[in-house]
Amino acid sequence: MATIPTHARAVIIGGGVSGCSAAYHLARLGWSDIVLLERKQLTCGTTWHAAGLIGQLRATQNMTRLAKYSADLYVGLEAETGVATGMRQNGSITVALTEDRRQEILRQATMARAFGVEVHEISPSEAKEMYPHLNVEDVVAAVHLPKDGQADPANIAMATAKGARMNGATVVEGAKVTRVTDDGRRVTGVDWQMGEETGHIATDIVINCGGMWGRDLAAASGVTLPLHACEHFYLVTEPIAGLGQLPVLRVPDECAYYKEDAGKMMLGAFEPRAKPWGMEGIPEDFCFDSLPEDFEHFEPILEKAMSRVPLFQSAGIHTFFNGPESFTPDDRYYLGEAPELRGYWVAAGFNSVGIQSAGGTGMALAHWLEEGEPPFDLWEVDIRRAQPFQRNRRYLRERVTETLGLLYADHWPYRQPVTARGVRRSPLHEHLKAAGAVFGETAGWERANWFANPGQEREYRYDWGRQNWFDNQRAEHMALREGVGLYDMSSFGKIRVEGRDACAFLQRLCANDVDVAPGRIVYTQMLNWRGGIESDLTVTRLSETAFLLVVPAATVIRDLSWLRRHLHEDEFVVITDVTASEAVLCVMGPKSRELMARVSPDDLTNEAHPFGLAREIELGMGLARAHRVSYVGELGWELYISTEQAAQAFEAIMEAGADMGLKLCGLHAMDSCRIEKAFRHFGHDISDEDHVLEAGLGFAVKPDKGEFIGREAVLRKREEGLKRRMVQFRLTDPEPMLFHNEALVRDGEIVSYITSANYGHFLGGAIGMGYVPCEGESAEEVLASSYEIEIAGTRVPAVASLRPMYDPKAERVRM
Template sequence: MSDLPKSARVVIIGGGVVGCSVAYHLTKLGWQDVVLLERKQLTSGTTWHAAGLIGQLRASSNMTKLARYSADLYLGLEEETGVATGMRQVGSISVALTDERLEELYRNAAMARAFGVPVEELSPAEVKARYDHINLDGVTGGVWLPTDGQADPGNIALALAKGARQRGALVKERIKVTGIAREGRRVMGVDWVSDSGSDTGHIACDMVVNCAGMWGHEVGRMAGVNVPLHACEHFYIVSEPIQGLSQMPVLRVPDECAYYKEDAGKIMLGAFEPKAKPWGMKGIPDSFEFDQLPEDFDHFEPILEAACNRMPMLTDAGIHTFFNGPESFTPDDAYHLGLAPEMDNVWVAAGFNSIGIQSAGGAGMALAQWMQDGEKPFDLGDVDITRMHPFQGNKHYLFERSKETLGLLYADHFPYRQKATARGVRRSPFHHQLTEAGAVFGELAGWERANWFAEAGQEREYRYSWKRQNWFQNSAAEHRAVRENVGMYDMSSFGKIRVEGPDAESFLNHICGANMSAPVGKIVYTQFLNSRGGIEADVTVTRLSETVYLVVTPALTRLADETRMRRLVGDYRVTITDVTAGEGVLAVMGPRSRELLQKVSPNDFSNAVNPFGTAQEIEIGMGLARAHRVSYVGELGWELYVSSDMAGHVFEVLQDAGRDMDLKLCGMHMMDSCRIEKGFRHFGHDITCEDHVIDAGLGFAVDLNKPDFIGKAAVAARKESGPKARMLQFRLTDPEPLLYHNEPLLRDGEIVGYLSSGAYGHTLGAAIGMGYVPCEGESAAEVLASSYEIDVMGIRVQAEASLKPMYDPKSERVKV
């Protein structure tokens, strides 16, 4: 194999549609010395048997942007490369068989309008008019997306590969990567062997991209990185030719776990069954190439039976092909993209959860731009691989979770829906006490977190709905306790990262917007900014001593935030340590929180000794803790950090002392409803790497007077020019509708954006939303002078708008 180079700028491992897309987009940016290695033939893993559905609406604005980019790219590839992609914009129809599903579809239609995707809500009769072959039994309505399409998956990949070759990429088939050489946090090159075994070699490289699909987990281990995914069996049938069948839209019937695609006069019926069959637990056979798995008609039969009723012509048409092929699925049904946290030059694009064809074009473009610039081109938090925590690479965990994630693609996407599988992995020191008290747990990054508390005799589980769910009143009572009396909730899952060393202050001043030259005991609210002034992390930093700080991060982004710090250490003399599991954290919040703490501790919690934004070491019961006077709920309160060995004792002491005060245990739903009333931003929703800190209304957390720090120039420029958008808080004037996120935001009758987050404000008496309003060149008064509406499931609801928090705008309650 003398034509394989000894060195390359980048080696891409995997020749499916995603690997070909990464190669295509890197060369489009002008990269040379791009090498793609495929163990067998291009597309021979999962790409070749993909259904080729090209849907454009995804769960967030940027994921929709990437899907739309894919569709546009595929339409033009044939002209560029001469390879037919089969891309046809046939449109798609999704139908509902329940009122709950119809609300989901209509909410999605509203979201599509906010994202600029053409959409139309359909009555049952209108569904029939667009898809005559359907049996309307039970159909409650549907949604029409005219620009959705279908394409030939294999040819898309081959067209991308040809485009990459035309610009100088080397694409080699039948070359298997057998090892990856590493030094510290960098890969140095890859070892390879030819398919015949007769040739071996090594390619030194500056970076590696893992596009290995269902082999991605294994390739990740070779590179020293965690790529959590698991293969599952995936089924479809293709009918015999049906006389007179012409081009049809794609039809999805998610309540029956089915999709239908016309192809060359035949009907393909595909399934996303509720309980999937994991595959490849002992590894994928080395000979796997364009392979399929044994049929399992018993597993598929319930789907087929419902399909024959829904599509009567299938009853008479014979089955031409029964196909079972493996595809990879991730723990949260979102693909993996980006720079792996464990290494500084290993990139990942894998785990596409059966939507690889519609995602590959955009994912390749985004990753290539990220590799070029060293910063994400826009918010990719939904798919950034740093959201995955180390334990999620556990094979047993992946086996259990994959049984559920395939089916979740077509399950009802209810708000607050919790995963049912692979639970109980991470528990706080208070888990047992919370369970005894009636906690109903949700899961985030593996952490079991009390979301709400059931009353005596009430079932301890979610009953999902788009309307008020069964815990709505429970959370309202918890909300009132924090607003009017005193509540306590577990915050142990939040990340705790210790930064210590002689350069700790200067290092944190370099990466944080706020000034870290603070006295010992001071708590500083700040952001990690990128060079554009976008928000990479939203944290509090407590100075524990002259050389030690504690950075507290959201649970989900702990690894991402720690990784960012490690990559920016450079020559700073600091040590960074994750100490999350070392301390339990109880938040005691509400007007009587000081009274409760004074009952259990001899320490002074007065404003004179412990003002807002400071921490002090305290005695509590017979133990010790550190009391941080901060609040994410907008009330007087403390977060108590307790070493894990004393956590149970401290919980009991507070619970016993609080009984005659009617102390109420509270959950995460309460925290969310209280924080949104106070206008506090939620990282990942309200603030992301593409949201400028000034536009987000967080300029107060940036100190432009301190020496240079990351993003300083961008912040100074935006302060000078004024914001391009403003984060507003909205309150619906009708107390009945509920807000979640992504609802269209209308200003003076025109869609100008969408809500970044939403929850019910029990004190304000209506649903509350947060969202950005474009306002370049406008004053705050001009922005507020407009009238605003929120589109809830196609119905415009009038909303009050405010730049200041609607609840306690002067923050008097937290400082009392």
């Protein structure tokens, strides 16, 4: 038995596949003084009973990079460690039974090509040749990924654990971490218990890889780690004579996957409504345990399987298995350092994709720890996206009943969750609801995405073409372009930064010059040392010592963490999340000044209130702070109103605009307007991996103001030249729809993909944005090429522009 040291560079909690991978990759980087503590035995939580499917294609390019890394790692692990991983790249086939699913898998095939994954669209008859046992009578399409595969999950964990030991790491079984210790600001170590023996390891870094135990362990340290266990079912047949090796088969329309293994067949399911488990916590003695059978729950899946793969009609069932796996509210796992406590890292909540993800996440986490920043943009799975309310157990229990099934549900654009809704509401929620709002959810916020007409159903009807709200969005969009619209952005994150050193502090973090007169609004980014964009925000100077930072709803925790992590001990600055204190109403459009004159006696002319100015005004019977800025590219104001006055302000505006065509607008219309204007969106168009100059945001960077984080990278990029450029595209055919991740084709070759898109109702076609590689090329050479966008295998010609296609001189916001 390994001796547990008293000091370590890092302690990893949990000996499943993610913990073992983290240990392996850190040890490979030379972190020999690390310790992995497993409460019982390696793999005994979820890893040992995982299905072991190794798919390479994920929803985004960087998640695909991690999955491809995992597959490559597992191929070579056996030669390195002597432990067989069972890795077989026998490929996978996904079949579609409906037209909607056909569109989805063909779009996925296009996305795979854009991400560099080998993929082939195949006919039903070709699928039958590859998978002779498959009933293809109602199959309408199929795709084949030849380098997908399957592996032995437990042995992958054992191989990475052995590799970690070979490189100097200490791996200890039977040692339970009872407490993570801290000094109020950062981790100081862990307390452990092994039988009757107890001890402490002093360390600055703890990595919670505790799987379904991880949530409660994190909560004991004040760390938010929202996940909940669900029951996950599969069955394994008796040996089937002459079965032969087969690719992995996925039939998402029947919620099923099939895997051949050693002459037997496995049938697994991601049923539409799952069964949460462990509501009172995970039992202390849980180790290689299964859960009670519930054949009635699984029976509908088996019934369809007997028709889809008829050999199940005669094959005997060897094992019917039910085991727990942890799921998260948004079906994406958690990675990174927790914002609440320095040195507390997380790799957990893998939503049944832990085996295919663990190799890549271990690598990414190790480099993140070694180099102080992730190897590429990982915002999609960053722990900082988790909202504090999401640790609520009732919320999690309700939400995960849905998220398990969403793995195989139709992944329509704009799909909204249906469970655990209504947690965070604007003070205007009921007003909007009464006016016909159809709500979506972002970071727990209920936000009006579109407004139904009288008599129209207030539901999404999802589709890969024009959804049932397309005409509603068009009317709202055109009201913003030609008249006046009103939308609620109370979900904006609002961060107050104040104190003696607030200005100097923000000057160090922001790329633009924020040392402006009180009342001025500055659009800026906070950069990392590579010149990548960590935050996209506006900074309003309220006074000599107070600033208001406005950020997207989804990034508040991330932005607070970034600010607090860069605050020096000798700086007198107070950073406060004031999101809930103010509602935000946006009055936008060429008639917005006329409307505002009806609700406020203050002078709102260009001379008195120019673009980029914030000042207090009277509004209705109360007060508001009117910010003259716009995310839709029109004349207008964002009105920041004390929460308790929001309703009267809303009512005053609606009454005043009743006879001038004021239209309530949703977030879908705001998004289509911002895409026509080529405004970037954090998380899609810009991220910490995207250089601010290549994103086309150099106008918001002021290197001459003095030192700031990322300044040297900006100067270096100016010297070296751009390697890629953000370009706006419009399809010449007005019918097709763009969403994002469609392949970007330049002169006949796929070179990139669309980062965000929507329909440009004013411009008359779908509009998208994407980065075009252009090392050594001028802007003129980039635009001289011929461009197409590939949508579900069909290439559509597109017009390209480096300037916004709508109002390129930005004259309308200054009307």
